[in-house]
Amino acid sequence: MDPQDNPTEITVSPFWRYILLAVGWLFLAIGAIGAFLPILPTVPFLLITAWAWSKSSRRLHRWLYRNKTCGPYLVAWNKHGVIPPRAKVLAIGTMTVGWLFLTIYVATSFWVPLIVGAIEVAVSTFILTRPSRAPHAPPSN
Known part of the structure; x- marks a missing residue:
């Protein structure tokens, strides 16, 4: 439903x-x-x-x-539970850009990028393991 x-x-x-x-x-x-x-x-x-x-x-x-x-x-x-391929690329790409910006321009120690990076790896893993397309309906007889 x-x-x-x-x-x-x-x-x-x-x-x-x-x-x-x-x-x-x-x-x-x-x-x-x-x-x-x-x-x-x-x-x-x-x-x-x-x-x-x-x-x-x-x-x-x-x-x-x-x-x-x-x-x-x-x-x-x-x-x-579908995440389209374009959304996956955008999500992981923007997280990576944000992490790089944090690491290069904001962080004053290695701990913040390390913790944020670990969280982003976990989120990226979740995103990548979701299906990219809905399953096809079985053929009707």
Whole structure:
């Protein structure tokens, strides 16, 4: 079942509903900024937006998953755990550029680049081990 077709009712209190709506809008804005800044990822922020809106607004959640720009990526991730090849290259490439910038211009000791590099290797490993395309449907007889 697609998340946009989720029939479950919103069960959080009105207070938490407004908090989650605000969280969704905040992370959508950060994700939109990330679409233009090479050091800021987009998809993780959209995933947080999708989670927050799934708990607070079926209408906004549906809109996000049906959006022609980001919807297909969210659906592919939700259904099959897919990260497209272009997104993999961009994610790992921007992490590498950010790490190089940190190492050359910011870090005053070797510990910060070492720790950040280890985290980025773990994240890159996760990204590279995700499928790049959705599995094909079995042929019908």
